[in-house]
Amino acid sequence: MSCVFVTGTDTEVGKTFVSCALLERLAQGGVATLAMKPVAAGAVQTKAGLRNEDAVQLQSAMSVPSVPYEAVNPVCFEAPIAPHIAAATQQQVLTVSHLASAAQQLQRSYPHDLFLVEGAGGWLVPLNQQESLADLALALNAKVVLVVGMKLGCLNHALLTYAELQRQAVEVVGWVANQVSETPMQHAEENLAWLQRHLPVPLLANLPYLATASNQAASTSAVDYFPDSQTLMSLLQGKGVLSPA
Protein backbone atom coordinates (compact mmCIF):
# COMPACT_ATOMS: atom_id res chain seq x y z
CA MET A 1 0.00 0.00 0.00
CA SER A 2 1.38 3.43 -0.91
CA CYS A 3 1.65 6.20 1.64
CA VAL A 4 2.32 9.71 0.37
CA PHE A 5 3.11 12.57 2.75
CA VAL A 6 2.43 16.03 1.33
CA THR A 7 4.80 18.64 2.70
CA GLY A 8 5.55 22.18 1.65
CA THR A 9 8.12 24.94 1.70
CA ASP A 10 6.03 26.73 4.35
CA THR A 11 2.56 27.07 5.76
CA GLU A 12 -0.10 28.42 3.33
CA VAL A 13 1.73 27.29 0.20
CA GLY A 14 -1.06 25.04 -1.10
CA LYS A 15 -0.54 21.63 0.51
CA THR A 16 -4.28 21.13 1.02
CA PHE A 17 -5.05 22.61 -2.38
CA VAL A 18 -2.63 20.20 -4.06
CA SER A 19 -3.66 17.24 -1.87
CA CYS A 20 -7.31 17.63 -2.88
CA ALA A 21 -6.38 17.92 -6.55
CA LEU A 22 -4.22 14.76 -6.30
CA LEU A 23 -7.06 12.88 -4.58
CA GLU A 24 -9.59 14.00 -7.17
CA ARG A 25 -7.31 13.14 -10.10
CA LEU A 26 -6.66 9.65 -8.71
CA ALA A 27 -10.37 9.10 -8.06
CA GLN A 28 -11.09 9.86 -11.74
CA GLY A 29 -9.16 6.69 -12.58
CA GLY A 30 -10.86 4.59 -9.92
CA VAL A 31 -7.98 4.69 -7.40
CA ALA A 32 -9.32 4.21 -3.86
CA THR A 33 -7.87 7.05 -1.81
CA LEU A 34 -7.80 7.60 1.92
CA ALA A 35 -6.50 10.83 3.46
CA MET A 36 -5.50 12.16 6.83
CA LYS A 37 -4.52 15.42 8.53
CA PRO A 38 -2.94 13.97 11.68
CA VAL A 39 -2.50 17.31 13.47
CA ALA A 40 -4.41 20.49 12.69
CA ALA A 41 -3.91 23.86 14.32
CA GLY A 42 -6.55 26.35 13.27
CA ALA A 43 -10.15 25.21 13.66
CA VAL A 44 -13.65 26.41 14.38
CA GLN A 45 -15.96 25.16 17.07
CA THR A 46 -19.09 23.50 15.60
CA LYS A 47 -21.94 21.50 17.13
CA ALA A 48 -20.03 18.35 16.19
CA GLY A 49 -16.82 19.61 17.79
CA LEU A 50 -13.70 21.35 16.48
CA ARG A 51 -13.40 21.28 12.69
CA ASN A 52 -10.32 22.15 10.65
CA GLU A 53 -10.93 23.24 7.06
CA ASP A 54 -8.03 21.19 5.63
CA ALA A 55 -9.37 18.00 7.17
CA VAL A 56 -12.92 18.75 6.01
CA GLN A 57 -11.63 19.27 2.45
CA LEU A 58 -9.55 16.08 2.51
CA GLN A 59 -12.53 14.16 3.89
CA SER A 60 -14.65 15.21 0.94
CA ALA A 61 -11.89 14.81 -1.69
CA MET A 62 -10.86 11.25 -0.78
CA SER A 63 -12.71 8.50 -2.60
CA VAL A 64 -13.27 6.18 0.37
CA PRO A 65 -16.69 7.26 1.69
CA SER A 66 -18.00 7.83 5.21
CA VAL A 67 -14.71 8.09 7.09
CA PRO A 68 -15.49 9.87 10.38
CA TYR A 69 -13.92 13.28 10.92
CA GLU A 70 -12.07 12.14 14.05
CA ALA A 71 -10.32 9.40 12.05
CA VAL A 72 -9.22 11.88 9.36
CA ASN A 73 -8.08 14.44 11.93
CA PRO A 74 -7.45 12.85 15.33
CA VAL A 75 -5.71 15.89 16.86
CA CYS A 76 -7.21 19.34 16.36
CA PHE A 77 -6.53 22.66 18.06
CA GLU A 78 -8.47 25.87 17.67
CA ALA A 79 -5.52 28.28 17.59
CA PRO A 80 -3.73 28.75 14.23
CA ILE A 81 -0.27 28.42 15.77
CA ALA A 82 2.59 25.92 15.85
CA PRO A 83 1.04 22.55 16.82
CA HIS A 84 3.38 21.76 19.76
CA ILE A 85 2.60 25.17 21.27
CA ALA A 86 -1.14 24.67 20.71
CA ALA A 87 -0.83 21.29 22.44
CA ALA A 88 1.03 22.81 25.39
CA THR A 89 -1.74 25.39 25.91
CA GLN A 90 -4.07 22.39 26.38
CA GLN A 91 -1.61 20.57 28.67
CA GLN A 92 -1.05 17.99 25.93
CA VAL A 93 2.08 16.55 24.37
CA LEU A 94 2.00 15.34 20.77
CA THR A 95 3.95 12.18 19.94
CA VAL A 96 4.87 10.36 16.76
CA SER A 97 3.86 7.10 18.38
CA HIS A 98 0.26 8.28 19.02
CA LEU A 99 -0.16 9.85 15.57
CA ALA A 100 1.42 6.90 13.76
CA SER A 101 -0.93 4.50 15.60
CA ALA A 102 -3.92 6.60 14.55
CA ALA A 103 -2.67 6.55 10.94
CA GLN A 104 -2.15 2.79 11.03
CA GLN A 105 -5.60 2.25 12.55
CA LEU A 106 -7.18 4.35 9.78
CA GLN A 107 -5.32 2.41 7.08
CA ARG A 108 -6.39 -0.93 8.59
CA SER A 109 -10.03 0.16 8.81
CA TYR A 110 -10.62 1.18 5.18
CA PRO A 111 -9.41 -0.72 2.11
CA HIS A 112 -7.57 1.69 -0.19
CA ASP A 113 -4.88 1.93 -2.87
CA LEU A 114 -3.25 5.16 -1.75
CA PHE A 115 -3.01 6.82 1.66
CA LEU A 116 -2.31 10.57 1.56
CA VAL A 117 -1.17 12.39 4.69
CA GLU A 118 -0.97 16.17 4.84
CA GLY A 119 1.56 17.71 7.20
CA ALA A 120 1.14 21.07 8.91
CA GLY A 121 3.41 23.90 7.84
CA GLY A 122 6.78 22.74 6.52
CA TRP A 123 8.83 19.53 6.81
CA LEU A 124 10.49 20.16 10.18
CA VAL A 125 7.54 21.56 12.13
CA PRO A 126 7.95 20.29 15.70
CA LEU A 127 5.55 17.92 17.43
CA ASN A 128 7.33 18.08 20.77
CA GLN A 129 10.79 18.93 22.10
CA GLN A 130 12.41 16.00 20.26
CA GLU A 131 10.13 14.94 17.41
CA SER A 132 8.84 16.64 14.28
CA LEU A 133 6.31 15.93 11.54
CA ALA A 134 9.27 14.63 9.53
CA ASP A 135 9.63 11.86 12.12
CA LEU A 136 5.97 10.98 11.60
CA ALA A 137 6.48 10.73 7.83
CA LEU A 138 9.51 8.50 8.46
CA ALA A 139 7.54 6.33 10.91
CA LEU A 140 4.86 5.87 8.23
CA ASN A 141 7.54 4.98 5.69
CA ALA A 142 5.95 7.57 3.45
CA LYS A 143 7.10 8.85 0.10
CA VAL A 144 6.98 12.63 -0.11
CA VAL A 145 5.46 15.22 -2.44
CA LEU A 146 6.93 18.71 -1.97
CA VAL A 147 4.68 21.69 -2.68
CA VAL A 148 6.61 24.85 -3.47
CA GLY A 149 4.69 28.09 -3.02
CA MET A 150 6.04 30.18 -5.91
CA LYS A 151 6.94 33.44 -4.22
CA LEU A 152 10.09 35.37 -3.50
CA GLY A 153 12.13 33.28 -1.05
CA CYS A 154 10.97 29.94 -2.45
CA LEU A 155 14.33 29.01 -4.01
CA ASN A 156 16.04 28.92 -0.64
CA HIS A 157 13.06 27.27 1.10
CA ALA A 158 12.76 24.60 -1.59
CA LEU A 159 16.45 23.77 -1.58
CA LEU A 160 16.70 23.63 2.20
CA THR A 161 13.68 21.35 2.38
CA TYR A 162 14.95 19.11 -0.39
CA ALA A 163 18.43 18.92 1.20
CA GLU A 164 16.91 17.78 4.49
CA LEU A 165 14.71 15.21 2.74
CA GLN A 166 17.79 13.82 1.03
CA ARG A 167 19.81 13.83 4.26
CA GLN A 168 17.03 11.74 5.85
CA ALA A 169 17.02 9.40 2.83
CA VAL A 170 13.34 10.13 2.15
CA GLU A 171 12.04 9.19 -1.28
CA VAL A 172 10.71 12.37 -2.89
CA VAL A 173 8.36 11.25 -5.66
CA GLY A 174 7.71 14.69 -7.07
CA TRP A 175 7.15 18.36 -6.50
CA VAL A 176 4.46 20.87 -7.43
CA ALA A 177 5.05 24.50 -8.36
CA ASN A 178 2.06 26.40 -7.00
CA GLN A 179 1.31 30.05 -7.72
CA VAL A 180 -0.05 31.20 -4.41
CA SER A 181 -0.94 34.71 -5.35
CA GLU A 182 -3.18 36.33 -7.93
CA THR A 183 -0.23 38.52 -8.90
CA PRO A 184 2.38 36.13 -10.26
CA MET A 185 5.88 36.41 -8.81
CA GLN A 186 8.28 38.37 -10.96
CA HIS A 187 10.35 36.20 -13.30
CA ALA A 188 8.20 33.18 -12.45
CA GLU A 189 9.54 31.24 -15.43
CA GLU A 190 13.20 31.71 -14.46
CA ASN A 191 12.40 30.66 -10.91
CA LEU A 192 10.58 27.59 -12.18
CA ALA A 193 13.42 26.66 -14.52
CA TRP A 194 15.97 27.04 -11.72
CA LEU A 195 13.92 24.78 -9.43
CA GLN A 196 13.52 22.21 -12.19
CA ARG A 197 17.29 22.04 -12.55
CA HIS A 198 17.90 21.72 -8.80
CA LEU A 199 15.06 19.44 -7.72
CA PRO A 200 15.90 16.20 -9.57
CA VAL A 201 12.43 14.67 -9.20
CA PRO A 202 9.37 14.88 -11.44
CA LEU A 203 7.45 18.14 -11.57
CA LEU A 204 3.93 16.77 -11.05
CA ALA A 205 2.21 20.05 -11.95
CA ASN A 206 2.88 23.73 -12.52
CA LEU A 207 -0.26 25.29 -11.07
CA PRO A 208 -1.35 28.83 -11.89
CA TYR A 209 -3.34 30.85 -9.40
CA LEU A 210 -6.88 29.55 -9.89
CA ALA A 211 -9.35 32.06 -8.55
CA THR A 212 -12.81 30.60 -8.03
CA ALA A 213 -15.64 31.04 -5.61
CA SER A 214 -14.53 28.34 -3.18
CA ASN A 215 -11.37 26.45 -2.24
CA GLN A 216 -13.01 23.22 -3.34
CA ALA A 217 -13.94 24.54 -6.78
CA ALA A 218 -10.41 25.90 -7.23
CA SER A 219 -8.72 22.61 -6.33
CA THR A 220 -11.12 20.81 -8.68
CA SER A 221 -10.00 23.07 -11.51
CA ALA A 222 -6.36 22.31 -10.56
CA VAL A 223 -6.95 18.63 -11.35
CA ASP A 224 -6.44 19.10 -15.09
CA TYR A 225 -2.88 20.32 -14.58
CA PHE A 226 -1.81 16.90 -13.23
CA PRO A 227 -0.95 13.84 -15.33
CA ASP A 228 -3.75 11.33 -15.91
CA SER A 229 -4.72 9.14 -12.98
CA GLN A 230 -2.68 6.08 -13.98
CA THR A 231 0.48 8.07 -14.70
CA LEU A 232 0.04 10.03 -11.48
CA MET A 233 -0.39 6.84 -9.44
CA SER A 234 2.83 5.45 -10.94
CA LEU A 235 4.66 8.67 -10.15
CA LEU A 236 3.38 8.69 -6.56
CA GLN A 237 4.60 5.12 -6.17
CA GLY A 238 8.07 6.27 -7.18
CA LYS A 239 7.91 4.67 -10.62
CA GLY A 240 8.11 7.98 -12.43
CA VAL A 241 10.59 9.40 -14.86
CA LEU A 242 12.31 12.75 -14.48
CA SER A 243 10.56 15.67 -16.12
CA PRO A 244 12.72 17.37 -18.72
CA ALA A 245 14.55 20.40 -17.28
Ligand SMILES: Nc1ncnc2c1ncn2[C@@H]1O[C@H](COP(=O)(O)OP(=O)(O)OP(=O)(O)O)[C@@H](O)[C@H]1O
Ligand atom coordinates in the same frame (compact mmCIF):
# COMPACT_ATOMS: atom_id res chain seq x y z
N1 LIG B 1 -3.06 27.69 -7.12
C1 LIG B 1 -3.94 28.27 -6.32
N2 LIG B 1 -4.94 29.03 -6.83
C2 LIG B 1 -5.84 29.63 -6.03
N3 LIG B 1 -5.85 29.53 -4.69
C3 LIG B 1 -4.88 28.79 -4.12
C4 LIG B 1 -3.89 28.12 -4.90
N4 LIG B 1 -3.07 27.45 -4.04
C5 LIG B 1 -3.53 27.70 -2.82
N5 LIG B 1 -4.61 28.49 -2.85
C6 LIG B 1 -5.36 29.00 -1.70
O1 LIG B 1 -4.39 29.54 -0.78
C7 LIG B 1 -4.75 29.24 0.55
C8 LIG B 1 -3.61 28.43 1.20
O2 LIG B 1 -3.54 27.15 0.59
P1 LIG B 1 -3.59 25.83 1.44
O3 LIG B 1 -4.63 25.94 2.51
O4 LIG B 1 -3.70 24.68 0.52
O5 LIG B 1 -2.14 25.90 2.13
P2 LIG B 1 -1.44 24.83 3.10
O6 LIG B 1 -0.03 24.73 2.67
O7 LIG B 1 -2.25 23.59 3.09
O8 LIG B 1 -1.50 25.54 4.53
P3 LIG B 1 -1.37 24.85 6.00
O9 LIG B 1 0.06 24.89 6.37
O10 LIG B 1 -2.22 25.76 6.86
O11 LIG B 1 -1.92 23.47 5.93
C9 LIG B 1 -6.07 28.49 0.48
O12 LIG B 1 -7.14 29.41 0.62
C10 LIG B 1 -6.08 27.91 -0.94
O13 LIG B 1 -7.35 27.66 -1.47
Ligand SMILES: C[C@H](N)[C@H](N)CCCCCC(=O)O
Ligand atom coordinates in the same frame (compact mmCIF):
# COMPACT_ATOMS: atom_id res chain seq x y z
C1 LIG C 1 -1.65 27.72 11.44
C2 LIG C 1 -1.04 27.17 10.18
N1 LIG C 1 -1.94 27.38 9.08
C3 LIG C 1 -0.66 25.69 10.31
N2 LIG C 1 -1.83 24.93 10.68
C4 LIG C 1 0.45 25.46 11.32
C5 LIG C 1 1.76 26.02 10.84
C6 LIG C 1 2.86 25.81 11.84
C7 LIG C 1 4.15 26.49 11.44
C8 LIG C 1 5.18 26.39 12.51
C9 LIG C 1 6.48 27.04 12.07
O1 LIG C 1 7.18 26.53 11.20
O2 LIG C 1 6.78 28.12 12.58
Ligand SMILES: [Mg+2]
Ligand atom coordinates in the same frame (compact mmCIF):
# COMPACT_ATOMS: atom_id res chain seq x y z
MG1 LIG D 1 -3.26 22.71 4.61
